[in-house]
Amino acid sequence: MPLLEIEALTKVYRSPEGSDEVVLDVPSFTLEEGAEVALAGTSGSGKTTFLNVIAGLASPTTGRVLFEGTDVTQYSESVRDQWRARNLGYVFQTFHLLEGYTALENVLLGMMFGPGADRRRAKELLERLGLEGRTGHRPSQLSVGQQQRVALARALAGRPRLVLADEPTGNLDPRFALEALGMLRELCREQGAALLCVSHDPRVLDALDARLEFADVNVARSHAGGDA
């Protein structure tokens, strides 16, 4: 059984003018356990919406999102939140670290709502990513590369089964982009987590085991104006 199966998924937004815009139309998509898949797509092609629907942060208009055979779109919101906390890691393009929290606390937040906060593991992850002297720093006190590593640690901290990465290197200097991607892949492999990464960076797309064109996955003819 695949880890993730998507069936007849659509997402339709109603424009202010009253017309419907089909942002997503994914007839079928599967992701095996522990797999690495890169989805290549241009800006505004609906990649982020696709990840949000998988993560349960946005509801599909129609279709099913099966995780280990169970349709998570049928979950109540609070069950879906719990499912997300226990099974998913999310790496955002702009990291979305919380400024009021230290690096260590940001990582702990990645566990708190799922398996529970494990301070030792959070520290080990940060040390592993070369941030041993930075655990008490706030995000604004870290370099962009360090912030990205904190974001990776947070996404992997709860030992997720699936990691969703949205342009994970988009904000990084080219020198650090591949390094960060390497860390992400390494951690996913170690934990047996599948990695679904959307990007338009060829270096990222080429680095992962499998590459799919998002336009082949999403056959929607009408696109929203942005990466909503």
Next chain:
Amino acid sequence: MRSILLIVRRSLRTHALSTALTVLSAGLASGLVMSVFNVSQQTTNAFTGGEIGYDAVLGAKGSPLQLVLNTVFHLESSPGNIPWAMYQEWRDKPGVRYAIPYAVGDNYYGHRVVGTTEDIFDQFEYQKDRPFEFARGRKFDEGYREAVIGASVARKRGLALNDKFQVFHGLDYSPVLSQLHPEVYSVVGVLEPTNTPADEVIWIPIEGIFRMSGHLLADGTEATELGGGEIPDEQKEVSSVMIKFTSPAVGMGRYANTITAINRGDAATIAYPIAQVMLGFLSKMGWITKVLVYIAYLVVGVASFGLLASIYNTMNERRREFAVLRALGARRSTVFTAIVCEAATIAFLGALLGYALYAIVMFVTAYFVREETGVHLDTLAYHPSLVWAPVAMVALGALAGIVPARKAYATDVARTLS
């Protein structure tokens, strides 16, 4: 729960200034409510004299309130004098445990000089079962110019045993207007503190008041004109008489008609029961307390809205935080609870600060009341507002947190993070 505590802690730290200001306003509100209720309660307790050791005060025709203030609290001017015979009559009545005469008219740097009899040290109880006790020395000898001083007089004026002093004419001391009597008195006793206005008093033999230069007897002459001879009783007058009945039934029953008749007549006034007189006065002034209570409630309302506004104003900047937390798996209810807890925590910290403010207000109030009147407020006394005011503040704080919490609850995660 750990996640909620972390979110609350970090938010309070991140918005430290607005948190501090909101805590301060909640503290002021909570402290004000507790202070108003407690000062009011303590003042009522202190002035209604639930513990006063005697039952009635007999004095010149006038206001019973003035009589009580003058005799019990050593405040206000004396309404006048009554004949010595009236004191004797009450002293000798059956059912009267004791009757102590007071003659006032002089002061020592603002401390009232009261002429009385030795009975005040032998029979009198300033509070129930509490007679005066001597810290040092002995009671005065009625045949000499001797004085017994209250504990506060000794402390404030630095008077000690065998010290000599002269008193000023009038009840209030004024460096310009006061006239110094030539008679020199000697301190022979210092009383233990009673925590009552009696601590501010200097007690001398009542004959001393009669024989003080410039004091007129009933016929308008000065006692000094009599030489050392005995003053006839009909020439003597007293300011008031403190009366203790052998039981409450005596005042309420046996002498009820007598007391009514005296109060209807023109010769004298009898304030009985003392607590009732003060309670009547304080209840007339009760509107002041009511106004203060309403002001305190208003401050609580303003503080609650301030708390609401303070958190609400951070909601826009924190929208991303809530969206990230939701993306990490936090439930809507977790975010909602965190905001409500944050508001309640601010209110709780305010309530703690309120205790400190309350303590300061009570301490300062008690100090001034004691200095001005000699009445001691019990700053450590319990009042239910010490419990319900902080609890209500926390509850209101949590309630005020609901509005911003609803906003946080409704955060659109996907839209906010995109």
